[in-house]
Amino acid sequence: MLRYIIKRVLMMIPVIFGVVTIVFFITAITPGDPAAQILGPSSTEAQRAELREELGLNRPILVQYGSYLKNLVLKGDLGTSYIRKAPIAKEIAERFPTTFKLACYSMILAIVIGVPIGILSALRRYSWIDIASMSFSLVGVSIPNFWFALLLILVFSVKIGWLPAIGISSPAGWILPVIATSVASLAQIARTTRSSVLETMNMDYIRTARAKGQKESVVVFKHMLKNAVIPILTVCGLMFGMTLGGQVLIESIFAIPGLGKYMVDAIMSNDYPCVQSSVLYLSVVFSVVSLIIDLLYAAVDPRVRAQFKSGKPKKIKATAKA
Amino acid sequence: MENLLQIKNLTVHYNMETSVVEAVNDISLDIKRGETLGLVGETGAGKTTTALAIMGLLQKARAEIISGEIFLNGESLLDKSAKAMQKIRGDKVSMIFQDPMTALNPVLTVGEQIAEVVRLHEKCSRAEAAARAKEMLETVGIPSYRYKEYPHQFSGGMKQRVVIAIALACSPDLLIADEPTTALDVTIQAQVLELMKEQIQKRDMSVIMITHDLGVVAEICDKCAVMYAGEIVEYGTVEDVLDYPTHPYTRNLLNSLPSIDGEIKKLQPIEGAVSDPTNLPPYCSFQNRCKECMERCTEGNPKLVEVAPGHWSKCFQHYKESEAEK
Amino acid sequence: MSKIHTPAMDKAEQKRQKFQKRRSTPFTDGWRRLKKNKLAMVGLVIIIVYAVIAIFPSLFTSYSYVTQDYTSLFAPLSRDHLFGTDNLGRDIFTRVIYAARASLGISLLSVAVSLFFGGVLGSIAAFYGGKADDIIMRFIDILQSIPGTLLAITLAMALGKTVVSLMLALGISTIPPYAKVVRAAVLTAKDRQFVEVSKCLGANDRWLITRHMIPNSLGPIIVQTTFGIAAAILMISSLSYIGLGIQPPTPEWGSMLSDGKQFLQMGTAWPMTVIPGLAILIVSFALNVLGDGLRDAFDPRLK
Numbered sequence: 001m002l003r004y005i006i007k008r009v010l011m012m013i014p015v016i017f018g019v020v021t022i023v024f025f026i027t028a029i030t031p032g033d034p035a036a037q038i039l040g041p042s043s044t045e046a047q048r049a050e051l052r053e054e055l056g057l058n059r060p061i062l063v064q065y066g067s068y069l070k071n072l073v074l075k076g077d078l079g080t081s082y083i084r085k086a087p088i089a090k091e092i093a094e095r096f097p098t099t100f101k102l103a104c105y106s107m108i109l110a111i112v113i114g115v116p117i118g119i120l121s122a123l124r125r126y127s128w129i130d131i132a133s134m135s136f137s138l139v140g141v142s143i144p145n146f147w148f149a150l151l152l153i154l155v156f157s158v159k160i161g162w163l164p165a166i167g168i169s170s171p172a173g174w175i176l177p178v179i180a181t182s183v184a185s186l187a188q189i190a191r192t193t194r195s196s197v198l199e200t201m202n203m204d205y206i207r208t209a210r211a212k213g214q215k216e217s218v219v220v221f222k223h224m225l226k227n228a229v230i231p232i233l234t235v236c237g238l239m240f241g242m243t244l245g246g247q248v249l250i251e252s253i254f255a256i257p258g259l260g261k262y263m264v265d266a267i268m269s270n271d272y273p274c275v276q277s278s279v280l281y282l283s284v285v286f287s288v289v290s291l292i293i294d295l296l297y298a299a300v301d302p303r304v305r306a307q308f309k310s311g312k313p314k315k316i317k318a319t320a321k322a
Numbered sequence: 323m324e325n326l327l328q329i330k331n332l333t334v335h336y337n338m339e340t341s342v343v344e345a346v347n348d349i350s351l352d353i354k355r356g357e358t359l360g361l362v363g364e365t366g367a368g369k370t371t372t373a374l375a376i377m378g379l380l381q382k383a384r385a386e387i388i389s390g391e392i393f394l395n396g397e398s399l400l401d402k403s404a405k406a407m408q409k410i411r412g413d414k415v416s417m418i419f420q421d422p423m424t425a426l427n428p429v430l431t432v433g434e435q436i437a438e439v440v441r442l443h444e445k446c447s448r449a450e451a452a453a454r455a456k457e458m459l460e461t462v463g464i465p466s467y468r469y470k471e472y473p474h475q476f477s478g479g480m481k482q483r484v485v486i487a488i489a490l491a492c493s494p495d496l497l498i499a500d501e502p503t504t505a506l507d508v509t510i511q512a513q514v515l516e517l518m519k520e521q522i523q524k525r526d527m528s529v530i531m532i533t534h535d536l537g538v539v540a541e542i543c544d545k546c547a548v549m550y551a552g553e554i555v556e557y558g559t560v561e562d563v564l565d566y567p568t569h570p571y572t573r574n575l576l577n578s579l580p581s582i583d584g585e586i587k588k589l590q591p592i593e594g595a596v597s598d599p600t601n602l603p604p605y606c607s608f609q610n611r612c613k614e615c616m617e618r619c620t621e622g623n624p625k626l627v628e629v630a631p632g633h634w635s636k637c638f639q640h641y642k643e644s645e646a647e648k
Numbered sequence: 649m650s651k652i653h654t655p656a657m658d659k660a661e662q663k664r665q666k667f668q669k670r671r672s673t674p675f676t677d678g679w680r681r682l683k684k685n686k687l688a689m690v691g692l693v694i695i696i697v698y699a700v701i702a703i704f705p706s707l708f709t710s711y712s713y714v715t716q717d718y719t720s721l722f723a724p725l726s727r728d729h730l731f732g733t734d735n736l737g738r739d740i741f742t743r744v745i746y747a748a749r750a751s752l753g754i755s756l757l758s759v760a761v762s763l764f765f766g767g768v769l770g771s772i773a774a775f776y777g778g779k780a781d782d783i784i785m786r787f788i789d790i791l792q793s794i795p796g797t798l799l800a801i802t803l804a805m806a807l808g809k810t811v812v813s814l815m816l817a818l819g820i821s822t823i824p825p826y827a828k829v830v831r832a833a834v835l836t837a838k839d840r841q842f843v844e845v846s847k848c849l850g851a852n853d854r855w856l857i858t859r860h861m862i863p864n865s866l867g868p869i870i871v872q873t874t875f876g877i878a879a880a881i882l883m884i885s886s887l888s889y890i891g892l893g894i895q896p897p898t899p900e901w902g903s904m905l906s907d908g909k910q911f912l913q914m915g916t917a918w919p920m921t922v923i924p925g926l927a928i929l930i931v932s933f934a935l936n937v938l939g940d941g942l943r944d945a946f947d948p949r950l951k
Contacts, residue, residue, distance in 0.1 A: 226430070300429065
């Protein structure tokens with residue numbers, strides 16, 4: 001098992017390397033002269049040339065890529081902000097905990113509410129509970145999360161005045177951002193849980209459990225859920241990625257000093273390296289979360305464990321309907 | 323001997339979207355204590371539906387019991403509450419399902435799955451249940467150290483042994499085995515059948531052996547009931563039915579099988595197809611395939627007639643003398 | 649005609665007669681199932697209305713989306729201004745109507761981009777298998793380990809703040825699901841008998857892919873595309889909201905929301921925030937409902 005985990009962690013390296021490469025080359029195709037961006041319109045051509053020399057922008061792209069990689073791997077150096085001239089790695093590290101906290105809170109909320117709703121809907125299929133919760137989930141997956149955030153502010157801050165519209169200085173400040181961020185994942189998790197439970201429901205082993213004289217509640221919780229959980233886990237992983245991306249707007253709306261707001265600010269001021277580095281950082285976090293999800297499969301399903309032991313991991317086909 | 327199970331005039335339909343499947347039509351059956359009944363018929367003859375009706379496991383959404391009663395030890399099963407049925411299932415009546423590949427829960431160890439049924443019906447501790455489960459594994463020929471293994475680590479035959487262990491764990495009064503060997507390789511079939519035979523002989527239980535394999539019936543059963551299109555067309559002791567078949571369908575069925583004793587005969591397939599179960603005729607369902615069919619066969623549905631003591635057949639051919647009574 | 653007659657039989661018989669006369673192919677069957685799904689049909693109607701509005705916006709409003717009227721800023725809902733006016737006195741109804749055009753056009757084009765690249769990559773991977781499959785799918789995995797929104801943001805920034813770059817950014821960042829769907833569909837189709845037959849008759853690879861595999865894997869692709877358009881519409885508005893993508897004065901729902909945000913604290917300005925978002929919600933809801941319906945219709949396993 002441990003050997004498998006190590007192996008999987010090592011397998012992540014080429015993926016992260018690939019992400020770094022993709023993100024770097026996206027940066028490289030960016031039109032315009034970074035030096036002009038940094039120095040502003042009033043700079044002279046000589047000044048720009050000097051800065052280009054200094055930043056190594058004159059070198060061939062592959063050489064730049066090499067030194068970028070070298071700095072990244074050896075020093076954890078993500079480059080320098082065009083605008084503030086500050087090391088990006090440090091800026092990101094300061095902001096990341098807030099972003100991570102918001103993502104985790106939203107995911108917890110989404111799972112704690114979404115999974116039970118999905119189970120209930122599947123068990124009471126076509127009942128009013130099912131119809132109501134699936135309609136809400138449909139709205140949940142369709143609603144633009146940033147608009148939902150604006151609506152929440154409009155209702156709970158502007159009209160009723162219960163909760164702060166911006167900032168997370170008080171715990172109450174977290175409430176609206178967490179709700180706004182979790183709505184899509186909550187809806188998607190509820191939908192996936194429902195369809196996964198429905199699929200498991202008709203399995204032969206469920207009939208076997210009933211033939212033993214097992215109580216309905218135990219049939220559901222012991223026999224069905226353990227089998228239905230893999231697609232749910234899969235969708236939780238996917239939703240975590242979506243949450244990280246979706247937070248970009250939510251954070252800027254609620255003025256939460258996290259990576260998302262950092263990115264939006266950087267987009268507004270054309271501070272490319274900051275954007276690229278944030279994307280890189282969040283992608284790595286997402287990869288780690290995906291890895292954890294993969295390992296969780298093994299915790300619930302002995303067949304996956306067996307593949308782990310034999311050292312031949314096979315991608316589990318998720319029935320998640322995204 | 324007293325009757326353990328009585329089925330009286332059971333009719334079960336499946337209400338599908340654009341059709342109604344008449345799966346079981348007015349069947350009556352008695353099974354005595356310690357008796358093994360072979361329930362024979364083609365796919366779709368209503369064997370499994372009958373079994374599920376006894377278990378109380380018919381799909382609620384689709385299946386409808388139109389009429390009939392089922393008694394176990396004189397108690398009506400169809401009148402029992404869901405809770406009361408849970409107490410009976412697995413304890414008094416248990417069932418072996420056809421496909422061992424999917425009948426076991428993939429995420430629980432086989433031991434847990436056997437211990438589960440013990441824990442449900444017998445007041446005992448976890449440890450005792452586990453001990454019983456290990457005992458059961460040995461009984462069905464699996465070394466008890468495999469208790470902690472998962473279904474995917476077992477072959478098909480081994481899985482079916484586990485399923486048998488689950489079914490036998492609480493020493494049921496009635497065991498329903500729904501084609502227990504059909505999904506297995508031929509060589510494994512013999513082993514599993516041997517195991518079942520041994521257990522049936524050892525225990526004082528009644529068995530309904532659902533199968534389309536007459537060889538299995540000859541080997542294991544005391545009585546035999548032949549089903550066709552949801553009806554029992556012939557019923558009697560195994561010797562009566564297999565050696566002196568009286569219903570045209572049974573005769574056809576026997577002729578369509580290769581003989582094992584080396585007698586070389588030309589096989590005679592049964593021509594035509596089973597009547598559409600969503601549109602059964604109001605007369606004899608076998609009429610359209612029957613070589614011995616007569617004019618009156620389309621006039622009404624014959625009843626089971628006792629052709630010899632304890633040997634019943636559902637055909638107008640036997641109506642000669644008793645006809646006047648009708 | 650039965651042993652025992654039950655009321656359920658009459659009901660079933662009526663239904664059967666209703667359906668018996670019709671021709672039955674996978675597509676007519678699917679369409680029939682879809683038609684029975686009322687919610688999906690509501691979705692379809694909304695989408696048709698949306699498409700008409702997007703193509704002929706001038707039929708629905710007499711205002712121009714750029715006309716500013718400083719005499720009526722933040723006007724409330726009225727007969728003149730159905731949804732009121734914004735901070736520059738522009739008619740919100742008109743702007744929402746015209747914004748449909750941008751969001752429909754770009755979402756369709758971006759989905760076409762991802763469908764094209766995803767389709768090519770997916771079918772090559774599935775058709776040739778082995779090394780090609782490994783390399784392509786590894787690339788897709790890497791692409792997928794960057795959260796979609798973030799990849800789109802990076803690309804949109806790198807390509808510049810134009811409509812074309814927005815379309816490409818969205819298209820490229822959503823390649824993975826299409827590649828996977830097409831790959832799975834082609835793999836399934838590959839095993840089917842008629843492909844073998846065609847091969848024996850000497851058909852070449854391109855013929856096999858375009859004439860046999862793609863038509864036979866159309867169902868899941870249509871479903872994915874429907875969901876994809878919904879996702880693209882959400883993404884376009886997100887990107888426009890943060891200033892990437894469609895630039896003013898061209899109206900776009902996301903950038904309208906971004907304008908509205910500044911006046912959120914002002915009680916009378918609520919239509920600026922509520923209306924454009926509602927438009928996004930309705931269209932994406934309709935597409936999701938239709939997608940669900942299509943999936944159930946073409947893959948009736950769960951029905």
